[in-house]
Amino acid sequence: SVLDAGGAFAIYPEGTRSLDGRLHRGHTGVATLALGTGAPVVPVALVGTERVQPVGTRLPRLRRVVVRYGPPLDFSRYDGLE
Numbered sequence: 593s594v595l596d597a598g599g600a601f602a603i604y605p606e607g608t609r610s611l612d613g614r615l616h617r618g619h620t621g622v623a624t625l626a627l628g629t630g631a632p633v634v635p636v637a638l639v640g641t642e643r644v645q646p647v648g649t650r651l652p653r654l655r656r657v658v659v660r661y662g663p664p665l666d667f668s669r670y671d672g673l674e
Contacts, residue, residue: 595629602636611647626667635662 594601603625605618626633636659643655 595625595631613642623667623670626665627671630668632664632666634664636660637662 603622605622610616622633625631639658639660640655641657643653644657645652
């Protein structure tokens with residue numbers, strides 16, 4: 593309903609934090625939402641989060657995090673494919 597109304601929201605396609613720093617396999621929810629609503633997907637990377645709350649710690653620390661945005665992705669070429 594947020595996308596249908598022209599809004600935006602964030603989703604982590606991996607579904608969890610990586611304990612070893614490598615990317616996990618993504619899930620298809622992002623593509624399903626993009627195809628169902630026609631909304632573009634803007635890839636975003638958060639760099640430095642491992643210093644804010646290292647694995648195994650309970651309380652976050654104040655550290656600088658860099659947010660990087662990629663160009664919008666268009667999933668329309670996959671429309672109608674199962």
